Amino acid sequence: MDAAVPNEGQEPLGDRPIAASAAFEGSAEIAEARDLARDFLTSVQVEHGLPVSKRAMGMAQLVVSELVTNARKYAPGPCLLDLEIIDGAVRISVWDSSTAQPSVQAADPERVGQHGLEIVTAVSETVSVHREPVGKRITATLVLADDPGEAAAGRQAM
Numbered sequence: 001m002d003a004a005v006p007n008e009g010q011e012p013l014g015d016r017p018i019a020a021s022a023a024f025e026g027s028a029e030i031a032e033a034r035d036l037a038r039d040f041l042t043s044v045q046v047e048h049g050l051p052v053s054k055r056a057m058g059m060a061q062l063v064v065s066e067l068v069t070n071a072r073k074y075a076p077g078p079c080l081l082d083l084e085i086i087d088g089a090v091r092i093s094v095w096d097s098s099t100a101q102p103s104v105q106a107a108d109p110e111r112v113g114q115h116g117l118e119i120v121t122a123v124s125e126t127v128s129v130h131r132e133p134v135g136k137r138i139t140a141t142l143v144l145a146d147d148p149g150e151a152a153a154g155r156q157a158m
Contacts, residue, residue, distance in 0.1 A: 018085040051145040066116040071096035
């Protein structure tokens, strides 16, 4: 893993985004990606005083794990993970070199595997896929704090 130190060498704290990035090349590094998400959100709480619910902490690690796993499994070369706090949410973005556009498959309780994007879509506020000049970027957002009535933040059931 090649990690960028969060916010190192940037403008004063009030003027800069709260962000972290890392590159991952091996499947063993998927756990490191989850650790980066956990450590990043812990610093968001401790250093920046932003509320992060237990649910958001767990869901962010799950989304990072699923997106990085898919990138490592289906695309050659490294993948890039970016985490950024925007308007009370964490934006999780994973770039990989594959141009193949992922899709959520129809529910099939007998299917083994290939549920990653299904899971990411179910737990995230928003999910988008964008083609890049090389490869693609999948971005998911998760609200950091549950509402005061203890209702879980995120996509609401229809």
